[in-house]
Amino acid sequence: MIQLKNIKKSFNGKVVLDDISASFYKGKANFVIGASGSGKSVMMKCMVGLIDVDQGEIFYGQDDFVNKSYEERKLIRKEIGMLFQGTALFDSLSVEDNIAFPLRMFTKMTPEEVLDRVNFCLQRVNLSNVNKLYPSNLSGGMKKRVGIARAIALNPKYLFCDEPNSGLDPLTSRLIDELIKEITIEYNITTVINTHDMKSLFEMGDNIIYIYQGKKEWEGEKSLIRSSGNSRLLEFMKASEF
Amino acid sequence: MKFFEHFGNYTMFLLGLFKRPERFKVFSKQTLHEMSSIGVGSFGIVSLISVFTGAVSTIQIGVQLVSGLVPDYMLGTFVRDSNIYEFSPTITCLVLAGKVGSSIASEMGTMKVTEQIDALEIMGINSANYLVLPKILAGVLTIPLLVVYAMVLSIIGGAISGVMGDIISVDEYVRGLRTDFVPFSVWFALIKATTFAFLITSISAYHGYRTEGGALEVGRSSTMAVVYSAVAVIIFDYILSDILLGA
Numbered sequence: 001m002i003q004l005k006n007i008k009k010s011f012n013g014k015v016v017l018d019d020i021s022a023s024f025y026k027g028k029a030n031f032v033i034g035a036s037g038s039g040k041s042v043m044m045k046c047m048v049g050l051i052d053v054d055q056g057e058i059f060y061g062q063d064d065f066v067n068k069s070y071e072e073r074k075l076i077r078k079e080i081g082m083l084f085q086g087t088a089l090f091d092s093l094s095v096e097d098n099i100a101f102p103l104r105m106f107t108k109m110t111p112e113e114v115l116d117r118v119n120f121c122l123q124r125v126n127l128s129n130v131n132k133l134y135p136s137n138l139s140g141g142m143k144k145r146v147g148i149a150r151a152i153a154l155n156p157k158y159l160f161c162d163e164p165n166s167g168l169d170p171l172t173s174r175l176i177d178e179l180i181k182e183i184t185i186e187y188n189i190t191t192v193i194n195t196h197d198m199k200s201l202f203e204m205g206d207n208i209i210y211i212y213q214g215k216k217e218w219e220g221e222k223s224l225i226r227s228s229g230n231s232r233l234l235e236f237m238k239a240s241e242f
Numbered sequence: 243m244k245f246f247e248h249f250g251n252y253t254m255f256l257l258g259l260f261k262r263p264e265r266f267k268v269f270s271k272q273t274l275h276e277m278s279s280i281g282v283g284s285f286g287i288v289s290l291i292s293v294f295t296g297a298v299s300t301i302q303i304g305v306q307l308v309s310g311l312v313p314d315y316m317l318g319t320f321v322r323d324s325n326i327y328e329f330s331p332t333i334t335c336l337v338l339a340g341k342v343g344s345s346i347a348s349e350m351g352t353m354k355v356t357e358q359i360d361a362l363e364i365m366g367i368n369s370a371n372y373l374v375l376p377k378i379l380a381g382v383l384t385i386p387l388l389v390v391y392a393m394v395l396s397i398i399g400g401a402i403s404g405v406m407g408d409i410i411s412v413d414e415y416v417r418g419l420r421t422d423f424v425p426f427s428v429w430f431a432l433i434k435a436t437t438f439a440f441l442i443t444s445i446s447a448y449h450g451y452r453t454e455g456g457a458l459e460v461g462r463s464s465t466m467a468v469v470y471s472a473v474a475v476i477i478f479d480y481i482l483s484d485i486l487l488g489a
Contacts, residue, residue: 048364077366088357102365105265160364 007056028206081151141172276380296399318418347467350450385439
């Protein structure tokens with residue numbers, strides 16, 4: 001479980017995250033929704049430590065991430081997998097080397113064990129015969145799947161997905177959604193997903209957090225979203241044709 | 243003020259990257275790869291520049307030695323010294339500031355804007371240490387070797403243009419090369435080359451690493467890297483000459 005407690009973040013005096021507290025549950029797909037510029041990506045970057053918060057606390061289980069040193073944070077980061085909006089695959093490395101990268105860096109696996117794990121992760125995301133291809137040879141959907149395979153290579157406890165469906169056709173989007181959901185349940189991990197895609201949210205969302213202009217407007221289960229009574233959230237959903 | 247801000251950030255950047263590598267095997271593999279990229283990749287341009295620098299210096303010095311007061315063979319001595327002390331280390335490194343510097347800055351900048359550096363950080367890897375330290379080490383090990391190669395080629399280039407232009411015979415040129423040779427001149431060139439290599443690789447990596455935005459900013463970082471590296475090379479050329487050769 002991940003907990004945010006009163007986190008605040010400003011850039012050049014502009015408040016981007018304003019006193020946000022939220023919980024992200026284990027074994028569930030926790031969705032963060034909101035319009036562009038609402039602060040979703042900044043919040044995710046704060047959660048993984050790419051941006052330091054100005055104030056507040058972030059707990060991974062019992063560990064206070066904010067007040068840890070760089071070296072201490074590294075230990076928590078090794079339990080985090082992240083799927084970036086643009087996939088962030090290393091374009092100088094093949095698919096196999098991309099997925100093997102964290103294994104080679106952090107485990108004492110033999111080359112054969114690494115290859116077995118890479119092939120397992122690729123099979124898990126329904127890809128085959130792509131080991132020697134480079135990211136530039138892959139389609140958008142394949143890149144996302146390789147990104148997921150790399151993110152789960154080390155069996156993470158926490159999976160962060162920033163706009164996993166952006167730039168994908170509806171069918172591929174659905175495949176990616178299903179994959180993320182399956183992995184969340186199968187490995188019982190805490191998954192945090194930033195999205196605008198309300199279809200994804202209604203298909204696989206468990207816990208929903210709605211952010212408006214840097215403030216948390218609403219938090220609750222998917223089943224309660226239509227009866228939330230929050231006019232901004234309802235308007236956001238309506239604009240998304242739901 | 244901007245200069246001090248950059249200098250402070252650059253110093254912090256350097257302090258952050260001199261850490262023990264996560265995996266020595268991966269680090270050494272990266273370093274070898276970078277050595278190949280910097281060394282082998284720059285072989286052609288360094289060869290071309292060196293031969294022509296030597297050739298031009300022979301012609302220009304030859305033109306100035308028409309008085310008859312200086313023996314002809316001294317042309318070889320002057321070409322040797324001007325190339326070893328100055329042309330080979332400085333011109334080679336200025337060319338490498340353009341070639342290697344822009345390559346490092348654009349590679350790092352692209353990795354930054356496509357979130358590849360963020361991906362490394364999230365995995366728990368010190369991205370500066372993993373990406374930049376092998377480049378600096380590779381530069382510091384490879385560029386002095388390129389400079390030694392440039393010295394040899396420039397002297398050969400000088401001989402070729404001297405003979406082809408009927409300026410000096412090979413025997414006289416070789417006699418000049420062997421006259422009053424100071425071994426320290428080679429050490430001086432190597433000290434300069436090592437310093438320049440560090441400046442080129444670290445300044446370029448710094449500019450690439452700080453890139454924010456998109457393709458336009460990557461181009462801008464690449465240009466800044468080349469400009470600042472070249473300026474640093476020129477300034478340190480003066481400083482090292484003053485310290486090591488000054489009275």
